[in-house]
Amino acid sequence: MISIIVATDENLLIGQKDSKTGLPWNVPEDLKHFKATTLNQTILMGLTTYKAIGRPLPNRHTIVVADVPFEDERVEVRDSLTDVLNEYKNSDQTLYICGGASIYRQCLGVADELLLSRIPGTHTGETYFPDFSVYGYQLVETKPFETFTLEIYRRS
Numbered sequence: 577m578i579s580i581i582v583a584t585d586e587n588l589l590i591g592q593k594d595s596k597t598g599l600p601w602n603v604p605e606d607l608k609h610f611k612a613t614t615l616n617q618t619i620l621m622g623l624t625t626y627k628a629i630g631r632p633l634p635n636r637h638t639i640v641v642a643d644v645p646f647e648d649e650r651v652e653v654r655d656s657l658t659d660v661l662n663e664y665k666n667s668d669q670t671l672y673i674c675g676g677a678s679i680y681r682q683c684l685g686v687a688d689e690l691l692l693s694r695i696p697g698t699h700t701g702e703t704y705f706p707d708f709s710v711y712g713y714q715l716v717e718t719k720p721f722e723t724f725t726l727e728i729y730r731r732s
């Protein structure tokens with residue numbers, strides 16, 4: 577199964593280059609939710625996002641997709657996103673897609689689930705999550721947290 581996990585503001589903003597973390601906001605409760613969801617699981621991210629985080633996240637198997645030669649023995653580096661998606665599409669194990677925008681764009685037509693943390697308001701940045709209305713995702717659940725709302729979408 578393939579699950580996309582993302583935090584966006586009300587305009588689908590996801591990234592700010594100049595910020596310390598690459599994120600346009602500081603919402604610890606959402607990071608806690610991200611950690612609880614992905615702990616001891618397999619996560620996949622693009623090289624830009626991996627470099628923005630700056631290190632592998634502990635206690636997760638991390639796959640980094642890179643078009644250019646990249647070596648880091650702490651993570652699994654892959655040059656074909658399609659191959660990884662094919663490996664997990666019909667697997668019992670969930671692959672969590674953690675961004676960024678270019679990776680999300682390529683996974684939206686393949687993923688089974690979208691876990692979207694909606695951060696209130698509009699923020700400053702330059703990277704946006706794609707318009708996902710054309711991919712057939714249905715909102716199945718909304719979970720209010722104190723500082724954001726988790727929207728759970730599924731598609732079949």
Ligand SMILES: NC(=O)c1ccc[n+]([C@@H]2O[C@H](COP(=O)([O-])OP(=O)(O)OC[C@H]3O[C@@H](n4cnc5c(N)ncnc54)[C@H](OP(=O)(O)O)[C@@H]3O)[C@@H](O)[C@H]2O)c1
Binds near residue numbers: 626703
């Ligand atoms: N709010 C959130 O939840 C969230 C989550 C994650 C990231 N972000 C933010 O999003 C921003 C980064 O997004 P981004 O779109 O610039 O970068 P990205 O998707 O993280 O990474 C792009 C990298 O992945 C490589 N890549 C992409 N598709 C590939 C494929 N099919 N095969 C092999 N390599 C591939 C690209 O190589 P080429 O360029 O050579 O093609 C590039 O090096 C950052 O600001 C980050 O903080 C936010």
